[in-house]
Amino acid sequence: MKSVNVITPSVDGKGLMMGKAGYTNDYVLKNALIIKVLRSPHPFAKIVSIDDEEAKKLTGVECILSHKDFDRRPFTRAGQGYPEPSPHDKFVFDEYVRYVGDEVLCVAAIDEVTAEKALSLIKVEYEVLEPVLDFEKAMNNVSVIHPEPEIHEMFPIGFEPKKNISASYHMHIGNVEDTLKKCEVVIKESFYTQAQAHSMMEPHAVNTQFDYQNRLIIYSATQTPFHVRRIISQALNYPISKIRVIKPRVGGGFGGKQAIHGEIIASAVTIKTGKPAALVYTRKEVFESSYTRHPMRLDITVGADKDGTLKAIDCYVLSDTGAYGEHALTVFMVAGSKVLPLYNKVDSVRFHGHVVYTNHTPAGAFRGYGAIQGNFALESAVDILCNKLGMDPILFRQKNMMKENETSPIFAIMGEGTEGTAMMMETCKLDYCVKRGLELIDWNNKYPSKKINDHIVRSVGMAIAMQGSGIPYIDMGSATIKLNDDGFYNLLVGATDIGQGSDTILAQIAAEELMTSVDKMIPYSSDTDLTPFDTGAYASSTTFVSGNAVLKAAKTMKNKLIEEAANALNCAKEEIGFDGEIFNKVNSTESITLKELSNRLYYNSDQKQLMVTESYVGHKSPPPFMAGFAEIDLDTETGEVKVNKYCSVVDCGVTINPKLAKGQVEGAIVQGLGMALYEDVVYTAKGKLITNDFMSYRIPSRMETPELITEFAESNEPSGPFGAKSVGEIGIDTPPAAIMNAIYNACGVRIKSLPATPEKILMELRRKNHEQ
Amino acid sequence: MLVNLYVNNVLKKYHVQAGEFLLDTLRNDNYISVRRGCDSTSCGVCTVLIEGKPVPSCSVLTIRLEGKHITTVEGIQEEAEKLAHYFGLEGADQCGFCNPSMALTVYAMKNELKNPTLETIKAYLVGNLCRCTGYQAQHIAILHYLEDRS
Ligand code: FES
Numbered sequence: 019m020k021s022v023n024v025i026t027p028s029v030d031g032k033g034l035m036m037g038k039a040g041y042t043n044d045y046v047l048k049n050a051l052i053i054k055v056l057r058s059p060h061p062f063a064k065i066v067s068i069d070d071e072e073a074k075k076l077t078g079v080e081c082i083l084s085h086k087d088f089d090r091r092p093f094t095r096a097g098q099g100y101p102e103p104s105p106h107d108k109f110v111f112d113e114y115v116r117y118v119g120d121e122v123l124c125v126a127a128i129d130e131v132t133a134e135k136a137l138s139l140i141k142v143e144y145e146v147l148e149p150v151l152d153f154e155k156a157m158n159n160v161s162v163i164h165p166e167p168e169i170h171e172m173f174p175i176g177f178e179p180k181k182n183i184s185a186s187y188h189m190h191i192g193n194v195e196d197t198l199k200k201c202e203v204v205i206k207e208s209f210y211t212q213a214q215a216h217s218m219m220e221p222h223a224v225n226t227q228f229d230y231q232n233r234l235i236i237y238s239a240t241q242t243p244f245h246v247r248r249i250i251s252q253a254l255n256y257p258i259s260k261i262r263v264i265k266p267r268v269g270g271g272f273g274g275k276q277a278i279h280g281e282i283i284a285s286a287v288t289i290k291t292g293k294p295a296a297l298v299y300t301r302k303e304v305f306e307s308s309y310t311r312h313p314m315r316l317d318i319t320v321g322a323d324k325d326g327t328l329k330a331i332d333c334y335v336l337s338d339t340g341a342y343g344e345h346a347l348t349v350f351m352v353a354g355s356k357v358l359p360l361y362n363k364v365d366s367v368r369f370h371g372h373v374v375y376t377n378h379t380p381a382g383a384f385r386g387y388g389a390i391q392g393n394f395a396l397e398s399a400v401d402i403l404c405n406k407l408g409m410d411p412i413l414f415r416q417k418n419m420m421k422e423n424e425t426s427p428i429f430a431i432m433g434e435g436t437e438g439t440a441m442m443m444e445t446c447k448l449d450y451c452v453k454r455g456l457e458l459i460d461w462n463n464k465y466p467s468k469k470i471n472d473h474i475v476r477s478v479g480m481a482i483a484m485q486g487s488g489i490p491y492i493d494m495g496s497a498t499i500k501l502n503d504d505g506f507y508n509l510l511v512g513a514t515d516i517g518q519g520s521d522t523i524l525a526q527i528a529a530e531e532l533m534t535s536v537d538k539m540i541p542y543s544s545d546t547d548l549t550p551f552d553t554g555a556y557a558s559s560t561t562f563v564s565g566n567a568v569l570k571a572a573k574t575m576k577n578k579l580i581e582e583a584a585n586a587l588n589c590a591k592e593e594i595g596f597d598g599e600i601f602n603k604v605n606s607t608e609s610i611t612l613k614e615l616s617n618r619l620y621y622n623s624d625q626k627q628l629m630v631t632e633s634y635v636g637h638k639s640p641p642p643f644m645a646g647f648a649e650i651d652l653d654t655e656t657g658e659v660k661v662n663k664y665c666s667v668v669d670c671g672v673t674i675n676p677k678l679a680k681g682q683v684e685g686a687i688v689q690g691l692g693m694a695l696y697e698d699v700v701y702t703a704k705g706k707l708i709t710n711d712f713m714s715y716r717i718p719s720r721m722e723t724p725e726l727i728t729e730f731a732e733s734n735e736p737s738g739p740f741g742a743k744s745v746g747e748i749g750i751d752t753p754p755a756a757i758m759n760a761i762y763n764a765c766g767v768r769i770k771s772l773p774a775t776p777e778k779i780l781m782e783l784r785r786k787n788h789e790q
Numbered sequence: 791m792l793v794n795l796y797v798n799n800v801l802k803k804y805h806v807q808a809g810e811f812l813l814d815t816l817r818n819d820n821y822i823s824v825r826r827g828c829d830s831t832s833c834g835v836c837t838v839l840i841e842g843k844p845v846p847s848c849s850v851l852t853i854r855l856e857g858k859h860i861t862t863v864e865g866i867q868e869e870a871e872k873l874a875h876y877f878g879l880e881g882a883d884q885c886g887f888c889n890p891s892m893a894l895t896v897y898a899m900k901n902e903l904k905n906p907t908l909e910t911i912k913a914y915l916v917g918n919l920c921r922c923t924g925y926q927a928q929h930i931a932i933l934h935y936l937e938d939r940s
């Protein structure tokens with residue numbers, strides 16, 4: 019292979035490092051109005067009155083919009099396919115505010131200073147309501163967070179707003195209670211995960227303007243340009259044909275830019291005033307007023323026989339979706355559907371639970387959503403169970419985990435918000451991943467732990483994980499390839515490069531099939547007027563779903579080229595050989611180069627523009643798998659954990675771009691480490707987020723980042739483009755469980771609520787020593 | 791208030807408000823590579839060089855910089871391209887939002903430190919956060935860049 023599975027620098031890396039314009043905020047018109055949002059100081063309140071008279075009088079204030087200016091038209095900002103599996107429970111602005119940081123109104127003014135000044139002049143009177151700040155008390159609470167009558171679900175998702183339930187779900191295979199009764203060893207534990215913040219470096223940004231055709235142009239740092247177009251049209255009752263969404267370079271998303279952020283407000287300002295407008299979130303707004311990972315409580319019971327045969331898994335999940343239900347059901351379901359099939363030989367399994375509303379910052383999509391929470395619980399529980407069984411956790415996993423050519427009945431039952439799709443694991447190199455990881459971390463010499471000195475213990479811990487590759491029968495990707503004179507191509511994709519490098523890997527796939535070099539395949543993403551539809555960058559779908567669409571398009575283009583070459587050389591298609599540059603007629607010396615052919619098609623004979631579009635919808639979602647191994651030093655005096663090394667062995671099929679794939683894994687591992695150890699989320703008793711900047715919310719810096727050893731298993735997925743599966747999310751799943759298992763192996767303390775801060779570890783250590 | 795700055799060795803005269811930060815002065819003057827990532831001087835995305843030293847441009851008032859030399863990535867294009875080459879080989883560039891400031895900081899480090907070790911590099915760059923890469927690929931690329939004497 020020439021272009022695929024070889025080191026290829028990203029197409030945009032150089033330009034971006036050199037400081038070229040690229041991001042949303044680089045395209046703001048000089049005369050754009052600057053928008054600022056007035057946000058709620060209360061976790062739950064009803065707006066009694068808004069006095070904006072003084073602000074309106076301020077020179078330079080162009081418009082002030084609040085709930086009074088909009089029809090009541092509920093929608094969801096989730097940024098999913100249609101109809102969405104999320105409740106329509108959001109209004110542009112509402113008379114209720116449901117968390118500290120919720121939108122009250124917006125001001126658009128000639129500059130930032132004026133907009134800020136106007137905000138300070140506006141007086142809002144609130145009727146403060148009793149908030150729900152403890153998600154374990156949300157269900158059936160007397161405070162109903164969404165009392166409004168207009169909100170609804172699009173299809174049954176267990177939506178019961180009067181009980182503060184945003185979604186609920188139940189599935190079972192076999193009778194888990196019966197199986198558990200028969201098990202020789204059973205453990206039951208509860209785990210808690212926090213509202214991790216995406217912390218992408220580029221804050222959410224959008225700018226809007228009318229163009230010379232009087233159409234609304236929206237530049238947005240989004241992962242889902244086509245969904246943004248649809249949702250804006252719906253929320254503002256504005257014709258979709260008059261909306262164009264352009265996604266420039268995006269400075270990181272990790273799921274945080276799947277949902278709508280400021281796009282609706284900015285669009286409304288431009289529609290109202292006819293003027294260009296820009297809205298960039300402050301970092302505080304990114305923390306307080308965008309989305310977080312869903313905090314969860316996972317109650318898990320697992321049962322096995324003494325010989326180490328896992329028999330049953332029972333999992334109840336309570337998930338906190340915050341003030342609005344974006345991704346309430348889907349994230350929750352993934353905590354089962356992309357976790358439980360890891361142990362596919364159980365007799366029975368149950369997965370059920372509720373997703374509740376609280377008066378916290380809404381939760382949304384976040385890399386590895388659901389899977390990381392579920393993985394933390396299950397992979398911790400497996401180690402706890404092994405401990406009780408007196409069995410080696412590696413042997414236990416090797417005996418019970420998913421193998422190649424096996425399946426799990428869960429695939430057919432659980433999808434994302436809907437039923438799932440049955441599938442066989444045509445590739446699953448988990449066995450190899452575990453074996454290789456043991457070598458890389460030198461497990462046998464280090465497990466479980468070793469005393470380094472009187473207060474430092476060195477230990478190891480591990481976990482296995484799986485993900486998916488897009489949502490079968492729902493996610494669609496498509497690609498257009500256009501031939502230019504001189505024989506280079508444009509590749510137009512709706513797939514959304516948000517920094518993960520999808521433009522590059524999609525160009526590689528097309529270049530490989532057309533046997534050309536990547537520099538002759540110019541990728542462009544995404545623009546709802548110019549590029550074909552794609553669901554967007556989420557659910558680990560781009561390499562697999564969009565990649566397959568690109569491959570299909572390249573194949574079709576190849577056929578067309580050969581047809582045209584046959585015309586030019588006066589022979590049948592079958593007589594043409596093509597090597598990417600030259601078309602040869604068999605058994606003759608006649609030939610034509612791609613360059614000549616493309617020029618001929620443009621300017622001389624058989625004139626036409628060759629341009630093909632193909633689409634792809636997955637019929638399966640082949641999971642990538644991985645094993646993650648951590649080596650830590652735990653200080654028993656301070657409770658501090660230092661991660662020395664993290665070894666990842668990943669089966670994501672063939673890596674289209676080995677270095678970018680590695681980058682996906684390593685970036686995700688470090689985010690997972692952040693969730694495991696550092697990224698603590700703290701609210702005041704009154705529901706205000708304290709950890710709202712990079713000082714108080716600590717994402718891993720260079721100093722904390724351990725040595726990362728990342729390898730890929732040899733694997734070739736038949737359904738993937740050139741054998742690839744997806745790799746965007748899998749890396750984030752293992753660190754919480756692997757690190758908690760290592761902490762246990764170091765000192766016998768089991769941390770069940772993330773992150774494992776030194777305080778928690780010390781407290782547990784003291785408790786344990788006290789008990790002894 | 792009038793302030794004279796040498797931006798990438800070109801004398802610029804700026805009329806600024808007393809409370810204006812360098813980040814806004816530069817961005818308003820179309821030094822588009824200078825971008826904001828936070829409100830509390832804690833991400834490093836806005837880093838520029840003042841008299842050759844990396845400083846977050848969101849943290850300094852423009853009026854305090856009379857006569858100073860400011861470097862943005864527009865002023866070190868060749869070095870940035872060279873560094874980007876090594877980033878490309880390691881897959882160390884993802885969203886790129888942290889990268890212009892990274893190029894500047896690495897450039898300053900190269901001028902300041904002789905043969906820095908991995909640990910020194912980490913310490914020097916600690917203020918430049920990156921949420922995408924997990925850092926390690928960046929460090930490998932930086933080491934290769936420093937070895938390149940061409
Ligand atoms: S913008 Fe974050 S440090 Fe300056």
Ligand code: FES
Nearest residue numbers: 885886888920922
């Ligand atoms: S590459 Fe995205 S923040 Fe560094």
